[in-house]
Amino acid sequence: MRLGVVDVGSNTVHFVAVDAEPGGRPTPMNDWKTSLRLVELQDKQGRISQKGIKKLCRAVKDAKGLSEETECGEFLPFATSAIRSAKNSAEILDEVEEQTGVRLQIISGVEEARLTFLAARRWYGWSAGRILGIDIGGGSLEIASGSEELPDAAFSLDLGASRLTHEWFDTDPPERKRVNELRDYIDEQLAGPAKELAKVGRPRVATGTSKTIRTLARLMGAAPSSAGPFVARELTAPGLRQLIAFLSRMSAADRAELEGVSSNRSHQIVAGALVAEATMRALHLDKIDICPWALREGVILRRIDKGLE
Numbered sequence: 001m002r003l004g005v006v007d008v009g010s011n012t013v014h015f016v017a018v019d020a021e022p023g024g025r026p027t028p029m030n031d032w033k034t035s036l037r038l039v040e041l042q043d044k045q046g047r048i049s050q051k052g053i054k055k056l057c058r059a060v061k062d063a064k065g066l067s068e069e070t071e072c073g074e075f076l077p078f079a080t081s082a083i084r085s086a087k088n089s090a091e092i093l094d095e096v097e098e099q100t101g102v103r104l105q106i107i108s109g110v111e112e113a114r115l116t117f118l119a120a121r122r123w124y125g126w127s128a129g130r131i132l133g134i135d136i137g138g139g140s141l142e143i144a145s146g147s148e149e150l151p152d153a154a155f156s157l158d159l160g161a162s163r164l165t166h167e168w169f170d171t172d173p174p175e176r177k178r179v180n181e182l183r184d185y186i187d188e189q190l191a192g193p194a195k196e197l198a199k200v201g202r203p204r205v206a207t208g209t210s211k212t213i214r215t216l217a218r219l220m221g222a223a224p225s226s227a228g229p230f231v232a233r234e235l236t237a238p239g240l241r242q243l244i245a246f247l248s249r250m251s252a253a254d255r256a257e258l259e260g261v262s263s264n265r266s267h268q269i270v271a272g273a274l275v276a277e278a279t280m281r282a283l284h285l286d287k288i289d290i291c292p293w294a295l296r297e298g299v300i301l302r303r304i305d306k307g308l309e
Contacts, residue, residue, distance in 0.1 A: 001074060002029065003303060004067030006060065007296050008079035008104055010039045010138025010162050011211075011264065013059035017070040018300055022307070026300045030070045034059050035264045038082035039139050039162045046087040053092055057099040064102055076299060079104045080112055081139025081160055107295075109156025113142035115298030117151045120207050122301055123293045129204035132197070132283065135294060136212040136275050138162035138268070143279065145197050152200040155193040159186060161212050161265075161272030172251050174270060179248050182271065186278040194282040206285045208235060209294035211265065212272035217290050218260030219243055229292035236287045237280050244273045 001021070007014045017030035036059060041052030048056075060077065067075050083089050084106045097103045107115070113135070120133045130147040139160035144151035168174075168182045208217075213235060218224060220243060222233035247255060248270050256266035265272075280288065 002070065002072045003300060004063075004070065004072030004075045005296055005299060006063045006067075006075070006077040006102075006104075007299075008038075008056065008060070008077070008083060010080070010082035010140075010160055011035060011037055011268075012138075013056070013063060014296070015063035015066050016296060017067065017072050020300055020304050022304055026297065026304070030066060032063070032066055034062070037138075037162060037264075038086075039160065040166050042082075042086065042166075046085070048082070048086045048088060048092060053095055056092070057096055060096055060102050060104070061100045064100055074303075075102070076303060077102050077104050078299060079106050080295070081109070081137060081156075081158070081163070084108065085139060085158065107299075109140055109142065110154050112140070112295055113144040113154035113156050114151060115302060116142055116209055116295045117144035117146065117154065117298070118149055118301055119293035119295070119298035120209065120291045121146075121149050122297075123291050124205055124207070130201055132203035132206045132285075133209065133291070134207070134213070134276070134279055134288060135209045136161055136272050136279075137210055141275055141279065143193060143197065143283075145200050145203055147201075153193075153196050155196070157189055157193065159189060159275050161268040161275065164271040164275070165268040168271065172267070173249055176248070179244075179270070179274070183274055183278060186275055187282065190278055190282040197283060206283070206288045207291040208276070208288040209291050212269070213276060213288075214290055215260055215262075215265060215269060216240065216243065216273055216276055219247075219258060222290065224260065233290035234287050235276065235280075235290065237277070237285065240273060240277045240280070244270065244277060247273060 014033040018026040141159035144154040252267040
């Protein structure tokens with residue numbers, strides 16, 4: 001069966017069409033995305049603006065059209081941090097459905113961590129043993145650890161790269177004082193989850209997913225995406241510290257000139273790097289491997305597991 005999956009995240013609306021069958025690897029047939037930055041379209045009360053809702057409706061409508069054009073037998077639309085944390089989330093879901101005929105399903109933070117973990121588990125296989133997965137999105141950070149397909153511990157924290165940039169940085173480049181204050185804040189937020197994760201055991205494989213982590217690895221010399229998903233890539237703690245010192249002194253425009261950094265994400269890469277650094281420090285990780293599969297693949301794999309007609 002061909003599945004159409006729409007991922008409404010904090011930065012983008014991303015549509016993929018995949019051919020899926022039980023026991024097989026999902027095969028991408030179409031890939032499209034558009035930038036929204038929904039977190040940045042929230043007011044001080046945490047409500048996404050009408051402008052943001054209209055942009056979202058247009059994007060979902062376009063994704064639905066692509067699903068029909070690519071003859072998808074099933075359409076799986078879901079939303080994550082930006083909409084689930086918005087004070088007007090119910091209003092957003094109703095308006096999107098009214099305007100597009102699509103009812104977005106909100107995935108909770110913990111379920112997002114579980115589904116992303118499932119994707120990592122399937123990618124690395126049982127021989128990897130205990131896996132610890134880290135995913136830095138635009139609105140939230142998900143961490144999960146386990147030795148089976150379901151993690152023993154899973155956490156979702158409002159430590160997304162776009163969210164923190166919007167809430168903490170008001171200059172470009174950010175002031176060093178604010179960078180240090182944000183680093184301390186992230187450390188505080190991670191303290192509790194880090195203790196719980198330590199209790200379930202040391203991972204044999206620590207892995208990172210999401211565009212933010214892939215971009216950071218690329219800036220540290222990892223192979224570009226054009227080299228394919230099977231090339232080994234990693235992010236190291238020492239290299240990340242050096243990278244932060246470099247990136248935090250640059251403007252967003254200058255960062256966008258770096259190879260591997262898109263203009264849509266250049267403004268938030270410093271905050272994303274701080275989250276990655278703090279997470280690795282809190283979990284005592286010297287390096288993490290980069291996993292090409294993440295939440296969307298987890299959603300697809302879960303749907304395959306339920307059986308396809």
